[in-house]
Amino acid sequence: MGNKLVISNKSAHKVSKDMIGLFFEDINFAADGGLYAEMIENRSFEAVKSQGEPHNYVMTDDFCYAWESLDGKRDNLVISSNEPVSMVNPHYLRFTADNDGEGFSNKAYDGITLKKGMKYKLSFYAREVSYLEGDIEVKVTKDKKTFGNVTVSFIKAQENEPDGYERMLGNCEEKKWIKYTTEFTAEDDVRGALFEIHLTKAGIVEFDLVSLFPEDAVCGIFRRDLFEALAGLKPGFVRFPGGCIVEGTSLYRRYQWKKTVGDLKDRRITTNLWGEQGGNVQKGFETPDCHYMQSYGLGFYEYFLLCELLTSDKRECKPLPVLNIGVACQFRSFETVPVDGAEFEEYIQDALDLIEFANGPVESKWGAVRAEMGHPASFNLEMVAIGNEQWESKHVDLYERYKRFEKAIHDKYPNIKCLGTAGPFVNHDLHTDAWKFYHDEAKKNPKATFAVDEHYYVKPEWLFENVDFYDEYPRDVAVFAGEYAGHDANQSNSVTAALAEAAMISGMERNGDVVKLASYAPLFNRIGHSQWTPDLIWFDDRDVVLTPSYYVQKIFSEYAGKIALELNGQEKVLREKKLYISLVKDDDKTILKVVNASDESETITLTDEKGIEVSARAEKVTLSAASGLPKEIVKTKAISDDENNKALPVGELSNKEICELRGPEDCVYTLEFTNINGDIEIPAGSFVALSW
Numbered sequence: 001m002g003n004k005l006v007i008s009n010k011s012a013h014k015v016s017k018d019m020i021g022l023f024f025e026d027i028n029f030a031a032d033g034g035l036y037a038e039m040i041e042n043r044s045f046e047a048v049k050s051q052g053e054p055h056n057y058v059m060t061d062d063f064c065y066a067w068e069s070l071d072g073k074r075d076n077l078v079i080s081s082n083e084p085v086s087m088v089n090p091h092y093l094r095f096t097a098d099n100d101g102e103g104f105s106n107k108a109y110d111g112i113t114l115k116k117g118m119k120y121k122l123s124f125y126a127r128e129v130s131y132l133e134g135d136i137e138v139k140v141t142k143d144k145k146t147f148g149n150v151t152v153s154f155i156k157a158q159e160n161e162p163d164g165y166e167r168m169l170g171n172c173e174e175k176k177w178i179k180y181t182t183e184f185t186a187e188d189d190v191r192g193a194l195f196e197i198h199l200t201k202a203g204i205v206e207f208d209l210v211s212l213f214p215e216d217a218v219c220g221i222f223r224r225d226l227f228e229a230l231a232g233l234k235p236g237f238v239r240f241p242g243g244c245i246v247e248g249t250s251l252y253r254r255y256q257w258k259k260t261v262g263d264l265k266d267r268r269i270t271t272n273l274w275g276e277q278g279g280n281v282q283k284g285f286e287t288p289d290c291h292y293m294q295s296y297g298l299g300f301y302e303y304f305l306l307c308e309l310l311t312s313d314k315r316e317c318k319p320l321p322v323l324n325i326g327v328a329c330q331f332r333s334f335e336t337v338p339v340d341g342a343e344f345e346e347y348i349q350d351a352l353d354l355i356e357f358a359n360g361p362v363e364s365k366w367g368a369v370r371a372e373m374g375h376p377a378s379f380n381l382e383m384v385a386i387g388n389e390q391w392e393s394k395h396v397d398l399y400e401r402y403k404r405f406e407k408a409i410h411d412k413y414p415n416i417k418c419l420g421t422a423g424p425f426v427n428h429d430l431h432t433d434a435w436k437f438y439h440d441e442a443k444k445n446p447k448a449t450f451a452v453d454e455h456y457y458v459k460p461e462w463l464f465e466n467v468d469f470y471d472e473y474p475r476d477v478a479v480f481a482g483e484y485a486g487h488d489a490n491q492s493n494s495v496t497a498a499l500a501e502a503a504m505i506s507g508m509e510r511n512g513d514v515v516k517l518a519s520y521a522p523l524f525n526r527i528g529h530s531q532w533t534p535d536l537i538w539f540d541d542r543d544v545v546l547t548p549s550y551y552v553q554k555i556f557s558e559y560a561g562k563i564a565l566e567l568n569g570q571e572k573v574l575r576e577k578k579l580y581i582s583l584v585k586d587d588d589k590t591i592l593k594v595v596n597a598s599d600e601s602e603t604i605t606l607t608d609e610k611g612i613e614v615s616a617r618a619e620k621v622t623l624s625a626a627s628g629l630p631k632e633i634v635k636t637k638a639i640s641d642d643e644n645n646k647a648l649p650v651g652e653l654s655n656k657e658i659c660e661l662r663g664p665e666d667c668v669y670t671l672e673f674t675n676i677n678g679d680i681e682i683p684a685g686s687f688v689a690l691s692w
Contacts, residue, residue: 003574003577003602003605004570004605004607005574005581005592005604005605006570006608006609007565007583007590007606007608007609008565008567008568008609009585010566011585012563012564012565012566013512013564014513014562014564015512015513015560015561015562015584017236017314017560017561017562018517019236019515019516020233020235020505020553020557020560021236021237021239021318021518021519022238022239023239023240023520023522024238024239024240024242024523025240025241025242025243025244025245025521025522026242026243026245026298027242027245027274027524027531027532028522028531028535029109029289029529030523030524031298032109032297032298033109034226034539035222035223035226035298035524036221036222036223036302037213037218037220037221037222038297039108039112039113039195039214040195040211040212041065041066041106042063042293043209043211043295044091044092044208044265045063045064045067045079045092046089046293047062047066048060048062048271048293049062049065049290050275050276050286050290050292051290052276057276062291063091064077064093065291066108067105067106068104070103070104071102075096076095076097077093077094077095077104078094078095078096079091079092080094085125085208086263086266088266088267088268089208089209089267089268089269092206092207093207094204094205094206095205095207097198097202097203097204098202100199100200100201101198102198102202103137103197103199105194105197106195106196106210108195110540111142111193111194112190112194112195112212113190113192113193113541113542114140114147114188114189114190114193115189115214116186116187116189117186118185118214118215119184119215120148120185120213120215121181121183121212121220122138122184122211122212123179123181123182123210123211124179124207124209124210125180125207125265126154126177126178126180126205126206127178127205128154128205129175129203129204129205129206131199131201131203131204131205132159132161132203133201134154134199134200135154136199136200137149137150137151137197138150138184138195138196138197138198139196139198140190140193140196141194142192147186147188147193148185148186148187149184150182157175157176158173183215191541192541209265219305219309221298221302221305222306222309225539226537226539226544229544229546229550230310230537231309232554233550233554234312234315234317234558235315235317235557236316236317236557237318237319237383237517237519238303238307238317238318238320239320239385239519240303240319242322243322243388243483243521243522244273244329244331244332244388245272245294246322246324246388247324247328247329248328248329249273249328249329249332250333251324251326251335251336251337253270253273254324256350257300257350257357259296260296260299261299261300261357261373262369262373267297267299268296269293269294269295270294270296271293272292273329273332274289274532275289275290275291275293287655289531289655292529300357301370301375303319303321304319304379305375307319308379318383319358320383320384320385320419320517321354321358321384322384322385323354323384324350324387325347325386325387325390325398325402325405326347326401327401330393330395331424336396339400339401344401344404348408351384351405351409352408352413354366355413355416357369358370358378358380358381359381381416382415382417383417383418383419383450384418384419385453385482386405386418387402387420387421389421389423389424389455390423391421391424391434392430392434392437398421398434402437403441406448406449414447417450418449419449419450419451419452419453419480420438420449420452420453421452421453422435422438422452426454426456431454434452435477438452439474442477443476449477450478450516451478451479451517452478452479452480454480454481454482455521457483457484457485457521458486458487459488460487460494460496460500462500463486463500463501463503463504464503464504464597467503467506468572469504469507470508470510470515471507471510471511473511474514475514478515478517479508479515479516479517480516480518481517481518482517482518482519483519483520484518484519484520484521485520486500486501486504486549489633490633491534492533492534492633492663493533493534493535493548493549493663493664493665494548494630494631495623495624495665496597496630496631496633497534498547498549498552498667499548499595499630499685499686499687500597501549501552502552502556502595502623502687503580505518505556506580506581506582506593506595509556509560509561509564509582509584509593510567510571510582512564520549520553522535523536523537524537524539525539526538526540527539527656527663528540528655528659530655533658533659534547534549536550537550538659538663538664545663545664547664548623548664548665552687555687555689558689559586559621559689559691560584561584561585561586562585562586564582564583564585565584565585574604577598578596578598579595579596579602579604580594581593581594581595586691589692590691591690592606592690593688593690594690595687596686596688598684599685600684601682601683602681602682602684603681604680606678606680607678613677613679614678615676615677615678616675616676616692617675617676617692618675618676619672620671620674620688620689620690620691621669621670621671621672622668622683622688623668623669623687623688624667624683624685624686625665625667625668625685626665626667626668627666628683628684628685629684629685630665630685631665674690
């Protein structure tokens with residue numbers, strides 16, 4: 001017998017059109033070296049080298065990382081911290097040119113990439129030490145060829161170097177930090193080039209916050225091609241800034257939003273949690289990205305601005321910041337702040353101040369900071385997440401912390417929606433216990449928790465088997481699937497994993513009255529700098545690779561509905577043929593999504609409730625493997641043989657080899673118009689959406 005589906009016009013429940021969103025965490029060089037369009041690495045000379053494992057880290061200063069003298073000298077680059085540009089980031093470079101034209105270089109994330117004819121905006125702070133003649137030349141070179149350059153007129157404090165007596169009398173100008181801003185045009189395309197700074201004459205000059213941006217950066221901040229990839233998803237929200245980096249390997253290294261706003265020079269640069277692991281202290285191993293830092297060029301202001309920029313004709317993109325609740329990452333630390341102490345109250349105050357920063361009037365303390373940064377209007381923050389993926393334990397009293405945050409927030413801002421966390425796993429006692437807490441709180445106060453954040457990184461098989469996961473969930477508290485992905489045996493972005501994710505999201509959409517928000521994780525992966533796979537978007541210095549999982553998210557976002565239509569158990573029958581469906585209505589449009597996870601093409605006959613076959617002109621999108629069928633995943637040495645620990649044994653493969661072995665599977669995404677005459681064909685190993 002063939003497959004049949006009766007298309008009902010009866011509403012089962014409302015569905016949030018804003019369900020599909022983004023989760024941004026600075027992992028895999030997602031921010032610095034990624035979405036943040038800054039091209040200079042370690043621009044403020046604050047780098048630290050990290051080695052270690054959880055509970056056992058060694059960090060050493062390496063302030064000159066990424067910078068080298070062009071003539072091979074080792075003593076003409078000196079790091080100092082005397083009277084810096086900002087005491088927040090106190091280190092800077094003193095460069096001595098013994099001869100005219102000497103200079104130094106920055107390796108820049110995998111080298112500088114320029115596009116012919118494009119302008120690049122250059123800025124830096126410089127201070128005269130002993131430089132009575134000459135200017136500063138900046139250029140980008142490769143193999144002794146120059147691809148872009150500009151000469152900056154250097155501002156001298158005086159014509160002659162004053163002697164000690166004149167200094168004592170004050171008969172000389174103070175040598176101050178001066179910010180220089182200019183631009184140059186790329187003469188040709190180039191990749192893997194060096195960024196160079198030269199003194200045209202012998203002398204000594206100090207430098208700090210050396211910066212280079214392409215002119216096409218969105219708002220002068222976001223790398224355009226990566227931004228456009230995000231915009232193509234028309235997300236309903238962005239959850240930021242993490243993830244584990246919210247918590248930090250220690251509370252000292254946690255994400256502190258107040259230190260990420262204001263002038264760039266005053267944003268405290270810190271190590272990145274994802275660069276602080278994977279080595280072995282005893283054996284002296286270090287990871288290729290052991291200098292991974294957070295410059296906070298993407299700070300909370302920029303994240304709010306990103307949401308505003310990602311608002312589309314389809315929907316508003318809402319900000320969803322994640323708050324630290326006085327707990328370091330529970331996978332890496334036992335450190336907490338006691339809930340009965342004054343320090344814990346500071347964490348709560350930070351949350352209240354954040355809401356004021358986002359929404360407060362310009363007359364308020366933090367609203368004034370927002371206005372001074374260029375945005376006097378409110379960012380219209382509606383939701384906050386209280387914690388990332390904490391769980392109740394003998395070390396962490398999650399439930400008490402949540403209650404105190406929720407009460408303080410709702411006492412001052414009663415309309416803010418608070419989101420809780422159910423920990424890092426589903427189908428676990430931690431998950432069950434957390435949900436019991438939130439349901440109990442909802443009985444006392446229905447507004448205590450808007451939604452609970454669930455995380456699951458699981459095999460594709462689990463996703464296929466659990467498409468009905470939310471069918472029996474209580475409806476008193478909503479669900480936020482904040483981090484999820486299908487992890488095949490190779491931890492790559494395969495079509496099979498994407499189809500499993502599509503099947504699972506169809507279950508979320510069918511249960512759209514309880515699942516309000518969902519975001520795949522992680523978002524970005526810079527090829528050759530990967531700490532975690534799979535990821536939604538892969539990229540390098542020049543190119544962007546949209547994965548099969550990306551197109552799944554795109555389809556659910558583009559073909560979202562306002563109401564789910566009744567299926568009356570038909571989805572369970574079709575599931576026996578490995579067909580997974582969702583049926584929604586968006587105003588006058590009916591939208592059917594079908595995943596065919598089998599190796600055979602399947603035909604479904606569509607009829608209305610009277611048995612009349614559907615006849616309509618439909619918009620159709622299809623996602624499938626480029627070869628026609630998903631590839632068979634072969635386990636490689638890219639992962640450990642230990643099923644419980646998929647971390648790469650250090651030294652076995654390079655980071656780039658990992659990316660090559662786990663890289664996204666080729667896929668085909670097509671959009672066409674077709675006539676529905678009763679039957680529709682769903683190719684083997686494909687995901688199809690029809691709108692009519």
